[in-house]
Every structure is written in C-alpha cells, then in structure tokens.
Amino acid sequence: xxxxxxxxxxxxxxxxxxxxxxxxxxxxxxxxxxxxxxxxxxxxxxxxxxxxxxxxxxxxxxxxxxxxxxxxxxxxxxxxxxxxxxxxxxxxxxxxxxxxxxxxxxxxxxxxxxxxxxxxxxxxxxxxxxxxxxxxxxxxxxxxxxxxxxxxxxxxxxxxxxxxxxxxxxxxxxxxxxxxxxxxxxxxxxxxxxxxxxxxxxxxxxxxxxxxxxxxxxxxxxxxxxxxxxxxxxxxxxxxxxxxxxxxxxxxxxxxxxxxxxxxxxxxxxxxxxxxxxxxxxxxxxxxxxxxxxxxxxxxxxxxxxxxxxxxxxxxxxxxxxxxxxxxxxxxxxxxxxxxxxxxxxxxxxxxxxxxx
Numbered sequence: 001x002x003x004x005x006x007x008x009x010x011x012x013x014x015x016x017x018x019x020x021x022x023x024x025x026x027x028x029x030x031x032x033x034x035x036x037x038x039x040x041x042x043x044x045x046x047x048x049x050x051x052x053x054x055x056x057x058x059x060x061x062x063x064x065x066x067x068x069x070x071x072x073x074x075x076x077x078x079x080x081x082x083x084x085x086x087x088x089x090x091x092x093x094x095x096x097x098x099x100x101x102x103x104x105x106x107x108x109x110x111x112x113x114x115x116x117x118x119x120x121x122x123x124x125x126x127x128x129x130x131x132x133x134x135x136x137x138x139x140x141x142x143x144x145x146x147x148x149x150x151x152x153x154x155x156x157x158x159x160x161x162x163x164x165x166x167x168x169x170x171x172x173x174x175x176x177x178x179x180x181x182x183x184x185x186x187x188x189x190x191x192x193x194x195x196x197x198x199x200x201x202x203x204x205x206x207x208x209x210x211x212x213x214x215x216x217x218x219x220x221x222x223x224x225x226x227x228x229x230x231x232x233x234x235x236x237x238x239x240x241x242x243x244x245x246x247x248x249x250x251x252x253x254x255x256x257x258x259x260x261x262x263x264x265x266x267x268x269x270x271x272x273x274x275x276x277x278x279x280x281x282x283x284x285x286x287x288x289x290x291x292x293x294x295x296x297x298x299x300x301x302x303x304x305x306x307x308x309x310x311x312x313x314x315x316x317x318x319x320x321x322x323x324x325x326x327x328x329x330x331x332x333x334x335x336x337x338x339x340x341x342x343x344x345x346x347x348x349x350x351x352x353x354x355x356x357x
Contacts (some may be wrong), residue, residue, distance in 0.1 A: 018070025064184025065212030080144025160258035237317030260317030264291030
C-alpha cells in the first residue's frame with residue numbers, strides 16, 4: 001500500500017459518517033476518485049457513483065458502504081446531561097467509559113459516556129450491565145451545568161460517534177472504528193483507480209453507498225439506477241482468530257490470511273467460480289467462509305441481488321475482529337489483496353457470460 005492510499009485510508013476512518021450523515025466522508029471519496037474515472041456523480045441519497053468504460057454493454061457494480069454505526073441525541077435533562085438512541089446495531093457493553101464526539105453545524109463537541117464509580121456500585125450495577133438499554137441507562141456528560149448551557153453547544157438530533165482514530169498495530173494490522181465498512185469503501189475506490197488503464201470489456205460502476213447499517217438503502221436505489229448484470233460487494237467478514245469465537249459456528253477465518261470468498265444463497269455460483277479460479281491463477285491468497293447471518297448476508301449484496309430482474313452477486317470480505325465495536329482490527333495486506341482480487345476478476349468479465357446457475 002503506497003503512502004497516498006494509506007493516507008486515504010486513514011482519512012476515511014478518522015471521519016465521522018453515521019448512517020444518514022455521510023456527506024463529509026463522501027467528499028473525501030470523491031476527491032480520491034475525481035480525475036481517475038470517466039464519470040462521477042452523487043445521487044439524491046448521497047451515494048457517490050464513479051464509472052469506468054461506461055459504454056460497454058455488460059455492467060458491473062462494485063459497492064462498499066461508507067456509513068458507520070452511530071448514536072443520536074434524543075433528550076437533554078435539566079442538569080445538562082444528554083441521552084441518546086442507537087443508529088444501527090450496537091452492543092451496549094462497549095459504550096461505558098467511552099470518549100465521544102457530538103457533531104453539528106457548529107463543529108464537534110467532546111463528551112464522555114460514564115459509568116458509576118466502582119467504589120459505589122451495587123451488585124445489580126454490574127450483573128445487569130449486559131442487558132443495559134441504550135436509550136435509558138446511558139448518558140453523556142459534556143461538562144454542561146444546566147440544560148440551557150448544554151443547548152448552547154448541542155441540540156436534539158445531533159449525531160454522536162465514539163472517539164477512536166486509525167492506528168497501526170504490529171504485523172501490518174491496524175485498528176479503527178467503523179472498519180465495517182469504510183474498508184469496503186476504500187477497496188471500491190482503489191479498485192476504480194487501479195482499473196483506469198485496463199482494457200476492460202465491461203462497464204464498471206463503483207459506488208460508495210450510504211445507509212447500509214439501517215437497511216441497505218443506498219445500495220437499493222443505486223442498484224436500481226445502474227441496472228447492473230453483476231454486483232460485487234466489498235464488506236467485512238467476522239474473523240474467528242480471537243478468543244471466544246467459535247469456529248464451529250462462524251467457520252474458520254483469520255486476519256492477514258487473505259480476503260474472504262463467501263458461500264451461500266446471496267452468492268451467484270458462476271460468478272464465485274470465476275473469482276476463485278482467477279484468485280488461484282493470480283496466486284492471490286483467499287479464504288472461504290459460509291454466510292451465517294440469518295436468511296441473508298446482511299449486506300448490500302442482499303438488495304443488489306434482487307434489484308429489478310436480479311443480478312449475479314458475490315461478496316469479497318475483509319477479515320475483521322471485534323465488529324461493531326470501536327476497536328475493530330483488520331490487515332492492510334488483506335485490503336490490498338481484496339483490491340487485487342476484484343481487479344483480476346474484472347479482467348475476466350465480458351459480454352456473453354451466462355451467470356444462470
């Protein structure tokens with residue numbers, strides 16, 4: 001990964017992008033892609049859509065969602081404490097003791113989500129914690145001394161993110177919040193840059209989608225707009241190489257051992273065969289994992305697969321530890337390999353391929 005690609009990665013991970021409020025990160029994505037693609041536009045929902053070789057009859061959509069799980073201010077009490085509701089799927093146990101940032105038009109307001117001091121906790125304070133309710137058992141302290149004081153800085157409806165930044169770890173690993181799925185946005189963007197000078201036989205639409213975490217909305221509308229024949233989603237996959245992960249349930253998947261090729265009803269078998277054959281020929285390390293999310297993959301691939309008359313879809317996963325926490329961990333090498341895998345697969349796609357199972 002070169003310096004500019006790493007800088008782009010850091011910039012998107014350090015940017016706040018809770019679902020429905022992705023404008024700032026989409027500006028970063030557009031800046032990275034402008035001048036490197038044949039066309040680029042932003043639609044009414046905020047999806048950034050970049051296109052290479054737009055006149056080819058076979059259309060391929062590559063999607064990576066740029067939104068992250070977040071929180072929103074719902075109430076300010078008379079003492080100036082803030083209460084909030086989750087935006088997307090949170091594990092409450094990760095919130096206690098966190099620094100947070102509240103975002104609004106005036107800027108960023110720092111705060112903390114506290115826990116009662118251990119010296120004064122009763123038994124029920126720690127026995128009930130795993131069942132804590134996000135919208136009533138937590139609050140945020142911004143240092144305000146009254147409701148009126150708090151309202152000078154924040155308002156109902158302001159968004160909140162955990163204050164965690166990108167940091168490199170040992171062995172080419174890194175940690176950040178929202179690797180799900182800003183990693184997929186990065187893979188999409190770098191793929192679009194990489195194919196710039198390729199002799200493509202297909203049109204490639206790279207989409208930084210919005211609002212995946214609250215219903216895959218951006219992918220649904222952009223897939224309808226593009227009307228692609230093939231869809232490739234860059235997403236995370238839950239790694240099984242950390243303590244207390246049960247490989248019998250998740251399948252075996254390790255960070256740093258290559259991107260994931262999934263198996264399941266959300267995956268077109270013909271497209272999966274092309275991708276796996278290409279990876280072996282190009283000697284790109286990969287792993288195979290079952291889709292264990294109930295009924296669907298829970299990704300943009302679900303709505304893309306059933307858009308209009310349907311498209312052939314697959315998912316390229318980035319092995320990730322501790323998903324939907326503020327300290328997710330993944331590998332820089334896996335990101336590079338994911339780009340290489342998608343680029344090589346695009347080189348194999350041409351009009352006339354029958355994706356009928």
